Amino acid sequence: MIKRRIEEIVKAAVDACRKEGLIPSDAAAGFEITVPKIAAHGDFSTNAAMSLAAAAAMQPRKLAQEIVARIPKDAPELSGVSIAGPGFINFVLNPGWYLEGLREIWNAGAGFGCADLGKGRKVQVEFVSANPTGPLHIGHGRGAVYGDCLASVLKAAGFEVTREYYVNDAGNQIRTLGRSVYLRMKELCGEKIELPQECYQGHYIVDIARTLRETHGEAVSAMDEESAIDFLGEQAGSMILDEIKRDLAETGVVHDTFFFERELHKGALVEKTIEWLRERGHIYDQEGAVWFRSTAYGDDKDRVLRKGDGALTYFASDIAYHKEKYDRGFDRVIDVWGADHGGYVARMKAAVAAIGRDPASFDAVLIQLVNLIRGGDVVSMSTRSATYETLEDVRREVGRDACRYFFLMRSHNAQLDFDLELAKKESAENPVFYIQYAHARIASIFRKAEEQGLSAASPQEVDLANIDLPEEVRLARMLLVLPEVIEECAVELEPHKLAFYMLELSRMFQSYYSKGRTDERYMVLAEGGARTAAKLYLLKNVQIVLQNGLRILGITAPEAMAREEDALA
RNA sequence: GGGCCCAUAGCUCAGUGGAUAGAGCAUCUGCCUUCUAAGCAGAGGGUCGCAGGUUCGAGUCCUGCUGGGCCCGCCA
Numbered sequence: 001m002i003k004r005r006i007e008e009i010v011k012a013a014v015d016a017c018r019k020e021g022l023i024p025s026d027a028a029a030g031f032e033i034t035v036p037k038i039a040a041h042g043d044f045s046t047n048a049a050m051s052l053a054a055a056a057a058m059q060p061r062k063l064a065q066e067i068v069a070r071i072p073k074d075a076p077e078l079s080g081v082s083i084a085g086p087g088f089i090n091f092v093l094n095p096g097w098y099l100e101g102l103r104e105i106w107n108a109g110a111g112f113g114c115a116d117l118g119k120g121r122k123v124q125v126e127f128v129s130a131n132p133t134g135p136l137h138i139g140h141g142r143g144a145v146y147g148d149c150l151a152s153v154l155k156a157a158g159f160e161v162t163r164e165y166y167v168n169d170a171g172n173q174i175r176t177l178g179r180s181v182y183l184r185m186k187e188l189c190g191e192k193i194e195l196p197q198e199c200y201q202g203h204y205i206v207d208i209a210r211t212l213r214e215t216h217g218e219a220v221s222a223m224d225e226e227s228a229i230d231f232l233g234e235q236a237g238s239m240i241l242d243e244i245k246r247d248l249a250e251t252g253v254v255h256d257t258f259f260f261e262r263e264l265h266k267g268a269l270v271e272k273t274i275e276w277l278r279e280r281g282h283i284y285d286q287e288g289a290v291w292f293r294s295t296a297y298g299d300d301k302d303r304v305l306r307k308g309d310g311a312l313t314y315f316a317s318d319i320a321y322h323k324e325k326y327d328r329g330f331d332r333v334i335d336v337w338g339a340d341h342g343g344y345v346a347r348m349k350a351a352v353a354a355i356g357r358d359p360a361s362f363d364a365v366l367i368q369l370v371n372l373i374r375g376g377d378v379v380s381m382s383t384r385s386a387t388y389e390t391l392e393d394v395r396r397e398v399g400r401d402a403c404r405y406f407f408l409m410r411s412h413n414a415q416l417d418f419d420l421e422l423a424k425k426e427s428a429e430n431p432v433f434y435i436q437y438a439h440a441r442i443a444s445i446f447r448k449a450e451e452q453g454l455s456a457a458s459p460q461e462v463d464l465a466n467i468d469l470p471e472e473v474r475l476a477r478m479l480l481v482l483p484e485v486i487e488e489c490a491v492e493l494e495p496h497k498l499a500f501y502m503l504e505l506s507r508m509f510q511s512y513y514s515k516g517r518t519d520e521r522y523m524v525l526a527e528g529g530a531r532t533a534a535k536l537y538l539l540k541n542v543q544i545v546l547q548n549g550l551r552i553l554g555i556t557a558p559e560a561m562a563r564e565e566d567a568l569a
Numbered sequence: 570g571g572g573c574c575c576a577u578a579g580c581u582c583a584g585u586g587g588a589u590a591g592a593g594c595a596u597c598u599g600c601c602u603u604c605u606a607a608g609c610a611g612a613g614g615g616u617c618g619c620a621g622g623u624u625c626g627a628g629u630c631c632u633g634c635u636g637g638g639c640c641c642g643c644c645a
Contacts, residue, residue, distance in 0.1 A: 032585075032586090034587075036587090036588075037584090037587090037588080037589085037590075037591080038588070038589065047586090047587065050625070050626085053625080054625085060625075085587085085588045086587085086625065086626075087625090088588070168645075171644095171645055172645060173645055287643085288643090289643050300572075300641095304642090304643045305643095306643085307643040308643055309643080313643070314645055338639090339573085339574070339638080339640080340639055341640085342572075342574075342639065342640055342641095343572070343573080343639090344640095345573080346572085346573095366573075366574075366639090368574065368575080368638080368639080369638070409582085410581095410583095413574055413575080415575070415637095415638065415639095417581070417582095427607055427608090428593090428607075428609095429593075431593080433607075434593095434608095437605085437607065441605065442604095444605060445604050446604095447604095448604055449604085488585085492585095497583095500582095500583065503592085503593090504592085507592085507593095510608070511609065513604075513605095513609090514606085514610085515609080515610095516603080516604065517601075517603065517604090517606085517608090517609075518600075518603095520603090523603075523604065524604060525604055560605085561605075561607065
């Protein structure tokens with residue numbers, strides 16, 4: 001990684017200063033390597049002289065001179081080092097070094113971009129986890145795509161990742177589902193019913209009732225009401241879960257494991273966990289209820305695990321579930337929740353601490369709301385009524401690729417305006433289209449090249465001197481940044497940065513490509529000799545990076561952009 | 570009343586304690602005989618919500634305020 005190399009160079013120079021007593025050996029080593037906003041300031045910059053000036057009792061610029069003096073003049077990576085402003089040390093890289101770096105992309109191919117941040121540690125990403133009581137809405141969709149992409153990013157960053165879906169199949173909601181189906185079934189039999197407000201109102205309940213009536217009608221009519229409701233809840237829940245799985249699969253989201261709350265109860269794991277906590281002093285009884293002392297770990301109030309009526313709370317199951325996660329051997333646990341669960345973070349962190357795990361190994365990521373925009377207006381969404389926008393509707397309308405990209409193109413902790421019209425546009429305004437178009441253009445050039453009997457030079461035979469246009473060097477440099485972007489996404493749990501990177505890279509390529517229209521030096525297939533082979537070599541690397549980035553985002557990399565009229569023909 | 574999130578160009582948003590705060594859309598001006606113009610180049614447009622503080626340096630960190638979203642149950 002380029003940045004790391006610069007860091008090593010600066011560190012060596014700073015250490016040399018230390019050895020000579022210019023900087024006290026106990027001074028904090030803190031300095032940063034950054035990319036200046038302004039190109040004229042070079043490719044990389046460090047604040048080392050400024051941050052160490054106080055400890056060295058020197059003027060920053062003076063110290064900068066001392067540091068620069070200890071950087072080898074003949075470092076192959078560098079073509080220039082200068083001191084600027086209040087004491088920045090700026091580095092201009094040797095363009096040839098970037099171009100040499102392309103070899104790394106070519107050789108790694110689909111593996112380029114991977115980093116070793118995770119060092120094989122096991123991380124579980126739990127996401128979606130919607131109760132199987134109805135179809136997924138767009139809020140679930142955002143969480144699903146975020147969680148999936150985060151998992152891919154973590155995998156690329158060197159973690160061993162498991163995608164998990166937690167199914168609440170034991171609570172009241174499943175009973176309510178059972179009751180809703182039960183009533184609809186009676187209605188189908190010609191009875192006049194009244195559907196209570198807390199029941200699920202959607203039409204899908206009627207469909208499920210009809211199916212279950214056909215398959216299990218007789219059995220159900222033989223049951224008493226209570227067992228019928230239980231039975232129907234279980235059946236309907238499993239049918240809906242199948243639908244959710246299909247819906248997710250069509251969105252490109254596939255979980256490795258499904259964990260059922262029922263399993264916890266079967267093994268009496270919730271009770272066992274409460275006892276486990278009790279033995280360690282985290283539990284007390286008060287007013288007939290069993291309490292968890294979460295305030296001991298920073299929660300603002302203690303929480304009930306077993307209610308006065310003897311029933312376990314949802315939170316009790318959650319603790320048992322999370323204990324079970326760690327017992328399965330995960331070094332790190334990430335939960336992806338909707339923003340409305342913000343109030344649960346503190347108690348869950350407390351629970352992780354109480355079960356003897358490092359709270360820092362647990363992250364609850366909150367995904368903010370999605371506003372659907374159609375024609376400039378917010379399409380309002382109400383969760384309880386049957387009128388909310390489903391993930392499936394949106395995906396069918398805009399397509400899977402656009403759907404995913406739009407969910408990923410904003411930081412998860414900011415609300416997202418999802419513009420349906422924009423997502424459908426086939427023009428540069430639509431970022432998904434634009435990125436895919438960049439990939440398709442490259443594919444098209446390669447098709448043309450093949451027709452002309454041309455192909456990319458291999459790293460062994462390419463003459464890098466033929467890649468000499470400033471835009472080409474910039475492109476090469478941009479390509480080499482991918483591993484750093486992925487690391488950043490993984491550290492900050494923010495895959496949207498990859499989405500932005502992809503857009504920026506696409507712009508860079510599209511701009512370069514377009515110059516070929518007016519300036520032959522930029523035209524890839526212009527002269528057909530070693531120069532063309534070198535340009536194709538560069539383009540091949542651009543294509544690899546586009547493909548790898550798109551793969552992590554879960555978006556297809558098309559060989560050609562089919563016009564709508566072509567598709568119809 | 571308390572907690573979490575958000576506030577940056579007309580609009581949608583990037584922005585790692587660094588130097589002159591950036592994109593896209595929209596507006597205006599150019600560019601098609603060429604590898605896909607489904608595109609490209611350029612111009613204008615800013616009190617980074619407000620007020621303090623921390624320091625060599627703050628859009629970024631801290632405090633207070635204003636405005637908006639979500640949440641605050643022995644619900645799930």
